[in-house]
Amino acid sequence: MKYVHLDSVESGQYLGRTIFASNGSILLSEGVQLTVFMINTLNRIGVTMIYIQDPNLEDVEIPEILSEETKRIVMQQMGQTFAAIQSGKEFNSRSMSISINTLLDEVMKNRDVLIQLTDIRTKDNEMYVHATNVCMMAVLIGINMGFSETQLKELAVGALLHDVGKAELLFDDESLDLKRHHTWRGFELLKSKREFSLLVAHVAFQHHEAMDGSGLPRGLLSEDIHVYAKITAVANMYDNLLFDISLGRRMMPYEACEHMMALAETKLDRDILIQFLKIVSIYPTGSSVRLSSRETGVVVGQHRGLPSRPIVRIVKQDTMDRELDIKEIDLAKHTTLFIEQVL
Known part of the structure; x- marks a missing residue:
């Protein structure tokens, strides 16, 4: 592909x-x-x-952390949750919990697969794809940090529902009244859910706070922000940089990683960023690239721990006999070659 x-x-x-x-x-x-x-x-x-x-x-497989069926289940549950909130009804916490358990099981099973955020988005599904991606990334970071099963479940619920306050479309998020910000609304929606830990509500509340106190809605400093919210903030920013056009030009994964690294200890937690960089594919499998040799090819393989040195397949057609000349370059071995551009 x-x-x-x-x-x-x-x-x-x-x-x-x-x-x-x-x-x-x-x-x-x-x-x-x-x-x-x-x-x-x-x-x-x-x-x-x-x-x-x-x-x-045809022989190139793109490994997935979540199956299409699990993504379908989680997105369907998110749609039902947002619809219930918008109509003033209680959403089904038990069904949400079951969906998250399914997601957690798959992430644990595929924990060594590098993150590639390449799910196809539409205007209709982008909010739910975003929530699923943030949850998936947050759980992988939590695994790297040695979280217990209980902690991973709390983190997963909080990360999946971090933007649940946006389901209430009564107010504009850009309102000068910060108590109308979606983080406040999310906190109010989740804190009364006895099925969930109160920490879940604090993820929704704090995921836009920053290490230096410049975040929203309360301007908390690093020591006052819960680690679940710090993790969710990293995952949330990465997905937004790649796909949220309202932030300006959409970034490529390697650009987003560089941008986030520059924000360490001002906006984002440095230790969490280090763990994040271990789980993400900077050059996703299937993407077209140009090498420093001026050859163009497609990324066909990854190295965990060396996200900037993937395997690239070069396909050329001989103009004389029309046969294809196919070769693969493992950038982990060819240390003098670099990816110059993503096409």
């Missing part, structure tokens, strides 16, 4: 990964042959990047 911008997709190509709606239903299934109408529809609903099948990459 190849991860490409929608603008470069042509009619007749085959979709490499299923696209889900916000309620967990399937919009387009993996393997469907794309038509002009489908491509235009994807553009209209806000899709920018998709996976397409590539005959030169």
Whole structure:
């Protein structure tokens, strides 16, 4: 599979990964042959990047921490939760807890897989994809930090529901009244949920605080911010830098990591950032890159602990006999070669 911008997709190509709606239903299934109408529809609903099948990459597997079924279950549960809150009803904490247990089991099983945030987003599902990604990253960081099973469950619930205050669309988050900020609203919604630890509510409350006291809504200093909220803040910022267009230009993973490292000890916790950098794929499998040798290729493999030195497949066609010349360059071994650009 190849991860490409929608603008470069042509009619007749085959979709490499299923696209889900916000309620967990399937919009387009993996393997469907794309038509002009489908491509235009994807553009209209806000899709920018998709996976397409590539005959030169059929053997390349993109490891996933969460299965498509688990993502569907979690997104469906998030949709039901937000719908209940918007209608003034109580959301089902037990169902949410069951969904999170499923997510935790899969993350624990696939803990050695590097994070690649390449799920296909639409305007309809982006909030739920964001919540799922933040939860997944937070749990992996918690595992690296040696958290207990109970702590991981608390962290997972808090991270998944960190933006639950946005479900109440009664006020604008940019209001000068900070008690109307979504962090306050999330805290108020979660603190009365006896099924959840009070720490879950504090994740929603504190995930926009900063180490130097410049955050929202209360301007807390580092020592007053709970570690769950610090972890969620790192995961939340990374996903937003990659996908939230309201922040400006969307960053590539390597750019986002560099940006976040520059914020260590002012906005983000340095020790948590170190653990985060161990779980993320800077150059996701399937992405096209240009090397310092001027050759272009596709990332086909990763090295845990060496996220900036992936394996790149170069495919060239001989103009004389039209045969394909395929080679793979392991940047962990070719130390004088570097990735110059993500295409």
